[in-house]
Amino acid sequence: MAEFFPTVPRIAYEGPKSANPFAFKYYNAERLVLGKAMREHLPFALAWWHALGANGVDMFGPGTADKSFGKTPGTMEHAYAKVDAGFELMGKLGIGYFCFHDVDLVPEADTIGETNKRLDEITDYLLKKMGETGIRCLWGTANMFSNPRFMNGAGSSNSLDVYCHAAAQIKKALELTVKLGGRGYVFWGGREGYESLLNTDMKFELDNIASLMRMAVAYGRSIGFKGDFLIEPKPKEPMKHQYDYDAATAIGFLKAYGLDGDFKMNIEANHATLAGHTFQHDLRVSAVSGMLGSIDANQGDYLIGWDTDEFPFNVYETTLAMYEVLKAGGIPGGFNFDAKNRRGSYTPEDIAHAFILGMDTFALGLLRAAAIIEDGRIDQFVKDRYASFDSGLGRKIRSGEATLAELAAIAEANGAPALPGSGRQEYLESVFNSVLFG
Ligand code: XLS
Ligand code: CA
Ligand code: CA
DSSP: OOOSOTTOOOOEEOOTTOOOTTEESSOOTTOEETTEEHHHHOOEEEEHHHHTTOOOOBTTBOOOSOOOTTSOTTSHHHHHHHHHHHHHHHHHHTOOEEEEEHHHHSOOOSSHHHHHHHHHHHHHHHHHHHHHHOOEEEEEEOOOSSSGGGTTOSTTOSOHHHHHHHHHHHHHHHHHHHHTTOSEEEEOOTTOEESOGGGOOHHHHHHHHHHHHHHHHHHHHHTTOOSEEEEOOOSSSSSSEESSOSHHHHHHHHHHTTOTTTEEEEEEHHHHHHTTSOHHHHHHHHHHTTOEEEEEOOBOOTTOSSOOOBOOOOHHHHHHHHHHHHHTTOOSSOEEEOOOOOTTOOSHHHHHHHHHHHHHHHHHHHHHHHHHHHHOHHHHHHHHHTGGGSSHHHHHHHTTOOOHHHHHHHHHHHOSOOOOOOOOHHHHHHHHHHHHHO
16 A cells, blocks of 8 residues: 655654654653553544645645645545545554544535445445554544535524534434444534624524534434533634633533533633633633543644644643643543644645654653642642631531521631731742753
């Protein structure tokens, strides 16, 4: 079989001192961190749409990268070549999982029936490659935002026909996810939002989205899907207001509609920062609700107000993120590189460099986060900070047995409270730095 990345060798771990551009400096799959192999801490995934599809096209000009893999885009030959190229790349990088939208896998046909036939064919081939390599599916999803029919959303569309079409796509994408043994099924509400309230019935749209999700859960469970349904929050882009603004909003929505038992969050770093949060904030919000499901591992640019989907480079960010993941006891999903090369990095070697960067940045984040936990000073500080609730009245409040009148009487007897103790933020930041670079 033809090689698609002939200049990219199999990538091995060589350590931080290596100057080999085709080697890992920090990602050492079998290295034990807090008793678990890095490979298990970090189930990395390739995003079909970016790695095998995105060619650098933007609104100012055409693509710069050749992702034809020797075939004509828009044909089934091209779809097969993408599978071969994807498995070659994952094999060389040691990436164990992939994620897909239905229309990433095959060109969409004029009818659902024909598209589904193509999907059946390509997933037979995917299954064969998975059997040969041990590579697995992390999650699947349906693209319900690119086709013009979804201009007003899918579950939130005003059109019953479009709503039914979305249902058909979800049904098929769920069947494919089950066929490929995917760990999760994602709803990213790309166009589930609105531009103007002057033409929008918000309650109607939210109810309809929830109904579509409820039907998806019922169908998914009926065909043996045991994984997590995932909402991937994003505040805006392409819509001005998106309903799944951030983790807190999406969790509130799921609880309001009784869907929280089947769903968790897929947190994307770049989406969290677009919402005005840090990546670690949305991870924590998800974790405290027991809903930290999976991660879209990328980063945004703090100077740019849109979704740049860059490969992770910021070690502070990945350290703080991995601290959240470790404290949550890991995630049931994985780390999907929903990331693409910059338009000016357009060669096949650049794709390999991008994954090496992303995998090393998360490996370094994992190592440093583990070191912070082992150091213990930060965790101890947080524990001590709330110590006044550890006994007596504090414990009574924590167990829900205190009354407002009782607290008011104690406050009156005690007089004005002392200041609550320094937060020592600068000290803790310097501890963080010394563990990172010490
Ligand atoms: C777009 C989203 C999308 C989802 C999957 O911003 O990140 O790619 O991850 O539909
Ligand atoms: Ca994403
Ligand atoms: Ca994104």
